Amino acid sequence: MKNNQFANYTPTFETQIKELKAIDLYIASETNPTHLLEQLLNKILIDYQTIGAKQQKMMSLLATESVSVYEFFTTKKELTPVIFYNIALQLLEFEVDVDFKIDDPFTAMAKIQLPSIEIIESVNDFWSAWYLLLTTHTKNGQVFTDTLANKGYFVSFYKDAKPLFFNGKAQPVFDTTKLIREVVYVEAPLDTDQDGQRDLLKTEILRPLVTSGQKVPILYTASPYNQGTNDDSELMHNVDIPLTEKPVIELNESDITYNYQKSNLPESRSILSESTKTEQTFSRESSYTFNDYMLARGFAIVYAAGIGTRESDGIRTCGSVEETVSTVAIIEWLTGHRQAFTNKLDNRSINATWSNGNVAMTGKSYLGTLATAAATTGVSGLKTIISEAAISSWYDYYRENGLVVAPEACQGEDADVLAALCLSRQKDAADYANIQDYFNKVMEQLSIGQDRTSGNYNKFWDERNYLNQTKNIKANIVMVHGLNDWNVKPRQVEQLWQALRPLPIVKKLFLHQGKHIYINNFRSLDFTDMMNLWLSNQLYNIENGAETLIPNVTIQDNLEAETWHTYDDWADPDSPTQSYHFQQDKLTQSVTSDAHQFDTFKDNLPTDLFNNYVRDNHLWNQALISTKETEMAKNRIQLISEPLTEPLFISGSAHIKLSVAAAQTKGLISCMLIDYGEENRLNPVPSILKRKSLDMGFHWREDDLVEFTKNPKKTSWKMISKGHINLQNRTNRYQNDSVLPGTFNTIDFDLQPTAYHVKEGHQVGLIIYATDFGMTLRNNDSDSYTINLANSRLKIPYQSIDATALF
Known part of the structure; x- marks a missing residue:
């Protein structure tokens, strides 16, 4: 180890x-x-x-x-x-x-x-x-x-x-057998269910029993899943449909810019009485083990599911401004700037007298997304966020360059599906009956706004683009993301990292080799200790050097187990690039002399094979990437470099420039960047080393100890990255251009960013194809494409370091 x-x-x-x-x-x-x-x-x-x-x-x-x-x-x-x-x-x-x-x-x-x-x-x-x-x-x-x-x-x-x-780190000196568990209802400046009253939001609090008069900081996790989800009623969109030709339109930026219009709100509730005691408790929350760890060390933990969830008011709207306002309302109560009540009926107010006014937000995926959203408001009291696998722009979660592109393993999901999934008010029949008709109308509006027909960026998605508000961020930020996360893809964290560059805040980045996971229970990295050091500094104002001691960028090695490297930066826009030219079956760093090299591929498959790949995306992926002659050989162009004479450390987004002609009036292009070479690679999922062996405190909660281990069997390739584009969106993601059959057009787009070490002796591969069975609409029309190889390029950004010294 x-x-x-x-x-x-x-x-x-x-x-x-x-x-x-x-x-x-x-x-x-x-x-x-x-x-x-x-x-x-x-x-x-x-x-x-x-x-x-x-x-x-x-x-x-x-x-x-x-x-x-x-x-x-x-x-x-x-x-x-x-x-x-x-x-x-x-x-x-x-x-x-x-x-x-x-x-x-x-x-x-x-x-x-x-x-x-x-x-x-x-x-x-x-x-x-x-x-x-x-x-x-x-x-x-x-x-x-x-x-x-x-x-x-x-x-x-x-x-x-x-x-x-x-x-420099908080110690577990608080008795977790004597925790205070209480519920309050925070009044948000919203009326999302249009019932004439401001939305009340159920807020669950766990806090240590402290000596009288002490105030503690808060770790707040905004989780729409906290009060349950409607798994049985989840309806996915059909993705086994043809890609359609879009009408040609020319738009400018103002046409797709969202401007928030505040609605007339009902007056705040009148306070009829005040209380220092809550009236509701709970036995077990949907917890995060890192929060459990910090709870024993003198931090209060707050969970809130937000609007439209069980025992709260309002409706779900998936990433909208209202969801951000709902998230921020809890922080405002914790810092003394908003009112809350002991129940939803009696107008009996209660204050967070135990709060020291310093708040951090934690959580992964939708939880981390709402932390990012809250930070972009600049809300007072939010000192830091630890956002893990978080979305920075919802368009890039459900779309890509004018295409409907699903998160991994979520084919058919979209903003409306997620809103319905998280509307846990549905679990209380009488409560749901009050909002069902209105929510159905909102679902119709979500369906229209998300626009699965065109896949274009529009005002709906611009509202859900937190990058528009990053200039407001005052909180220091820790970001964590998996380099193999094809649910919330790496572009989400890279975009935020780039947007934060000019801001006078402290930002830290952790990139691991996992998918959509937490990393607080890894054996090889002291992530929990670093976050304890960080939060002790940020919320308790302990002078422990956290802001300089924790590296700016920490990246897990993709070749060696239990190996992490530290850097000052990642995905630097000024990084040098390595260019590859295209020849028949080859990537080469020399310029081709033939200006008329062409290669063609098709997109349709025999019906039985198509259905087989729909059922098993893994089989499709294997057939597409393999260097052997497979059923996908005519559905791809596979270009492979000579073996590398020195290591290559990719840092950022590989850029694709293709000269492409479609045989029809519409089309899509997908690309994969591949590392070809026999290697004992890391397993894609962390191995459990010891079950329930990590105690969060004395006689408190537990977690598994995990680590990425090497596969004892060698594999011949590893996908590094991928990307997709609609041929009609070659200008930008909101404008539709025409596609004339047989006419070559140039398209430029980036693959998902990464940090990846290609070993000396391995080969870099690029696969050009159309339908991505795991992510795009699964078109089986008789579409075909021709690539002008001589006019196409691949540019790979790399870290200008002595890679052998690091790896």
């Missing part, structure tokens, strides 16, 4: 001693390192409750090849660095002869990338080594102080619990 630990803060020696005293792991009366270590082990072996039990444990640990830790302490010999780290590694859950050699722990520590102090001559050296040990990650995914906490070390701190920080 490799330990990639970026949140290990190094304070002054004086601060280290002060922090050790604060967590009761400093002994002032002793100066002999051997005696100190013995006394400290007796303190931290918290799950061994008697002297005999502790001695039993020490007898099971080795100090040297032939001496147990217990025997070492009885002989009172000098504590050498080798003995210290032999003991330390076993405390960190590493195994003798499996993970390290007892006569040489430092070789293994260097390989695993564990920090150490190799000279322990004075008592001060000992305390520095001890402090560093407490901050070091174990073999099983958590910092050592967390493993102590999970065994109950901090229980003695519960009585007078107040925020406690060690190594």
Whole structure:
């Protein structure tokens, strides 16, 4: 394994001693390192409750090849660095002869990338080594102080619990068996169900029981799924239909620009009484384990599903301004700028008297999307967001360059489908009856606005483009995204990263090799520790260097397991590019002399084969990419480079320029960028190393420990990226141009951005095709296309670094 630990803060020696005293792991009366270590082990072996039990444990640990830790302490010999780290590694859950050699722990520590102090001559050296040990990650995914906490070390701190920080990070000193669980109803400045009253939004709160008068910061997750979803009633659109010719139109930017018009709102509710106690609780929320982790460390957790969800008012509108306003309303109440009530009937108001006014938003996918949306309003009190796999523009979620393009595994889904899925008010029959007719009308409006007929960008999508408002962002931002996420595709985070460049905020980016996943439970990366460091700084104002200690860009290696690299930037618009020219079956870096090289492919398949690929997109994908002669051979143009003579690290979006002629008056082009080469690649899904082994606190919630592992079987290729375009949208994504059969037109478009290392000896491949069975409409018309190879190009942006030094 490799330990990639970026949140290990190094304070002054004086601060280290002060922090050790604060967590009761400093002994002032002793100066002999051997005696100190013995006394400290007796303190931290918290799950061994008697002297005999502790001695039993020490007898099971080795100090040297032939001496147990217990025997070492009885002989009172000098504590050498080798003995210290032999003991330390076993405390960190590493195994003798499996993970390290007892006569040489430092070789293994260097390989695993564990920090150490190799000279322990004075008592001060000992305390520095001890402090560093407490901050070091174990073999099983958590910092050592967390493993102590999970065994109950901090229980003695519960009585007078107040925020406690060690190594710049909040510690779990709050009793999770005595949490306050309460519900309030926040009044939003909306009336989305048109019932003549402002929408009330159910808000679930979990907060630690703190010493009287203390105020805590908040992690807020806006999740439309929080109150349930209507899975049984989900209706997908039919995608097995022909691509249609669009009427030629010329528009300008003003024609597709959305301008929000505020509607006349009902007056706010009159407050009839005030309360300091809520009237509703809950037994189990739809939680996020990172929130659970921080809850034990002195942060309140808030979940709200928003308008149109169960026990809230309003209707779902999928990414609209109203959803953003609904999300922000909760923050405004938490910071004292909006009213909330104890129930929906009695107009009894309640304030968040326990809030310190500092809010962060967390969550993945739709949850992270609403965090991004809230940040673009510049709302006061929102100090930071941690947005994971978040949408920055809904058009780029359901569309691409004038085409209807679905998220992976969601063929037929669209904005209206998602709105209906999340309208959990439907689960309460009487409540739903009040809004059913109106919601059906809204669904009709969503259907019209999303315009599946043309696939064009319009005012509907412009309203749902958060990039239009990024100039308003004041919160610092952490972004997390999977480089193989074909649900919320990498373009979403790349667009936001680019938009944030000129803003005077702190922004951090994590790119992993996963799909649509969280990364807080990875063994190889201290993501949870980094976010603890970050939030302790952002919400508790702890001076811990988080803004500089956490790398600007952290990218997981696509070749080596458990390997992460750090950079100052990603997808720099000024990155150099490597150009490839097209020849028959080849990508070449030399210019072709033949200006009349052409290649043709078709888009239709035999009906049986077409239906087979509809049922199993994986089979279609394999047939399309394979270098062998397959059923898809005539439905693609496959171009492959010579083996690379040096590594290539792609950073950003590969750009395609094609000279293409269609045999019909409409058409689409899809492209895939491929890494061809035999390799033991990472598995596409993280492996579970230990189930429910990550404790979020003492007797609290748990999570699986996971990691990307290498496939023991070699594979011959890996798709790097892909992209799609409607031939009628070659000018832009909202204008329709004509397609004259047999006439060559130039189209330019970007593939999805990536960070990818193509190994020396591997080959770069480009596949040009039309229908993408997993994403586009599945056309089986007798369409065909011709590419003028000599007038077509592929440009790949690369990081100008010594790739061999990094990989």
